[in-house]
Amino acid sequence: QKMSRPLERLRVIINHLDRHPAGIARQAFLFLFYYFFFFQFGRYTLDNDLLTPEQRLFYEENGFLLIRNLVSKQDIDRFRREFERICRQEIKVPGLVVMRDVAIAKSEFVPDQRAVSKVQDFQEDPELFRYCSLPKILKYVECFIGPNIMAMHTMLINKPPDAGKKTSRHPMHQDLHYFPFRPVDRIVCAWTAMETVNRQNGCLVVLPGSHKGTLQEHDYPEWEGGVNKMYHGVRDYDPEHPRVHLEMEKGDTVFFHPLLIHGSGMNQTQGFRKAISCHYASGDCYYIDVKGTTQENIEKEVKEIIVRRHAVGDELTFKDTWAIRGRLVQGERISM
Ligand SMILES: CCCCCCCCCC(=O)SCCNC(=O)CCNC(=O)[C@H](O)C(C)(C)COP(=O)(O)OP(=O)(O)OC[C@H]1O[C@@H](n2cnc3c(N)ncnc32)[C@H](O)[C@@H]1OP(=O)(O)O
Ligand SMILES: Nc1ncnc2c1ncn2[C@@H]1O[C@H](COP(=O)(O)OP(=O)(O)OP(=O)(O)O)[C@@H](O)[C@H]1O
Numbered sequence: 005q006k007m008s009r010p011l012e013r014l015r016v017i018i019n020h021l022d023r024h025p026a027g028i029a030r031q032a033f034l035f036l037f038y039y040f041f042f043f044q045f046g047r048y049t050l051d052n053d054l055l056t057p058e059q060r061l062f063y064e065e066n067g068f069l070l071i072r073n074l075v076s077k078q079d080i081d082r083f084r085r086e087f088e089r090i091c092r093q094e095i096k097v098p099g100l101v102v103m104r105d106v107a108i109a110k111s112e113f114v115p116d117q118r119a120v121s122k123v124q125d126f127q128e129d130p131e132l133f134r135y136c137s138l139p140k141i142l143k144y145v146e147c148f149i150g151p152n153i154m155a156m157h158t159m160l161i162n163k164p165p166d167a168g169k170k171t172s173r174h175p176m177h178q179d180l181h182y183f184p185f186r187p188v189d190r191i192v193c194a195w196t197a198m199e200t201v202n203r204q205n206g207c208l209v210v211l212p213g214s215h216k217g218t219l220q221e222h223d224y225p226e227w228e229g230g231v232n233k234m235y236h237g238v239r240d241y242d243p244e245h246p247r248v249h250l251e252m253e254k255g256d257t258v259f260f261h262p263l264l265i266h267g268s269g270m271n272q273t274q275g276f277r278k279a280i281s282c283h284y285a286s287g288d289c290y291y292i293d294v295k296g297t298t299q300e301n302i303e304k305e306v307k308e309i310i311v312r313r314h315a316v317g318d319e320l321t322f323k324d325t326w327a328i329r330g331r332l333v334q335g336e337r338i339s340m
């Protein structure tokens with residue numbers, strides 16, 4: 005079986021220790037061993053009985069982990085039916101944000117074809133929110149953020165067939181840009197394909213290892229055909245950085261770190277490409293003030309939308325909008 009490079013290196017060190025059981029060299033090696041172990045295993049994942057060493061190392065080094073066939077077809081069919089009921093306006097969900105693609109929203113020609121590109125904040129829809137509490141998902145989430153688990157942000161993305169302006173793309177970004185809470189390593193996203201997702205219909209594209217960097221400055225990309233509201237992108241990411249296209253089948257689920265740079269391509273098919281996702285944070289996380297940071301621009305936009313929609317003033321803070329949305333799904337809500 006193929007082993008990852010760090011595991012191979014560990015094995016070399018251990019073999020070496022076995023052959024030199026005494027003396028200062030041994031102490032030095034042991035020290036290095038623990039030092040190495042801490043950094044390789046301890047930073048982005050926690051001790052658990054679920055992930056294999058290879059899976060742990062993969063997440064540590066790449067910032068994402070793809071688990072095939074995790075969510076059942078039956079569950080996904082139920083989420084899909086619930087989404088379609090929402091689209092047909094058969095049910096109204098408190099707090100739900102329904103988004104249309106900018107090319108459709110700003111078009112004069114198809115006023116009543118209300119194609120929904122995304123619904124956000126479905127925490128008050130028991131059927132969709134079931135996704136966030138699935139034990140299969142939470143078992144994995146716990147490996148990254150620990151036993152106290154808050155569902156902070158929920159989305160069902162229905163990437164529409166591109167209207168010809170490439171607006172169905174999602175620019176490369178880090179999700180942490182939207183989050184005024186920390187620590188960053190105790191946040192993780194679960195993203196489940198609701199059907200075959202490939203390069204044709206706009207799968208996720210990730211820059212492996214980018215989670216080891218810092219939060220970058222985000223802004224609207226300069227796209228000729230327009231860009232969706234709040235779809236900020238990383239200003240300058242290294243175009244030479246290797247890209248990985250995550251082609252997935254129905255039920256496959258990817259867990260990824262909030263600093264991982266990712267985006268998704270244009271949908272060049274006639275179908276609506278569906279995925280469901282939840283961002284989790286530890287119940288021990290805490291809110292931060294983003295004033296004076298690169299996140300100030302998104303705070304400003306969120307506040308403007310809230311003021312327009314709910315006729316509230318400055319009393320509702322960026323933090324409040326998250327504290328209101330957040331739902332405990334396992335363990336204790338300590339400081340969130
Ligand atoms: C809250 C933070 C999110 C956390 C995310 C975590 C990581 C995820 C990363 C992302 O997903 S980033 C993208 C997240 N996007 C959003 O959160 C956008 C949420 N969407 C909304 O708030 C509303 O859908 C929106 C303000 C865009 C539209 O609101 P309305 O339902 O009131 O639409 P309406 O039809 O009344 O149109 C109002 C104006 O918005 C325009 N509009 C509608 N949809 C748009 C769109 N998609 N893009 C750009 N503009 C849009 C529309 O043309 C119109 O412009 P004008 O005033 O110039 O006429
Ligand atoms: N208002 C809407 N906005 C965006 N997508 C929608 C909306 N209503 C339905 N959908 C999605 O669009 C796709 C096509 O919709 P629709 O159900 O009307 O056609 P269909 O599935 O091709 O045919 P059938 O009605 O026989 O199932 C489906 O994937 C559905 O989930």
Ligand SMILES: O=C(O)CCC(=O)C(=O)O
Nearest residue numbers: 161174179266267268279
């Ligand atoms: O295209 C997608 O489904 C992913 C979008 C995304 O990364 C996000 O909304 O944060």
Ligand SMILES: [Fe+2]
Nearest residue numbers: 177178179266
């Ligand atoms: Fe994202």
Ligand SMILES: [Mg+2]
Nearest residue numbers: 084085088089
């Ligand atoms: Mg249908």
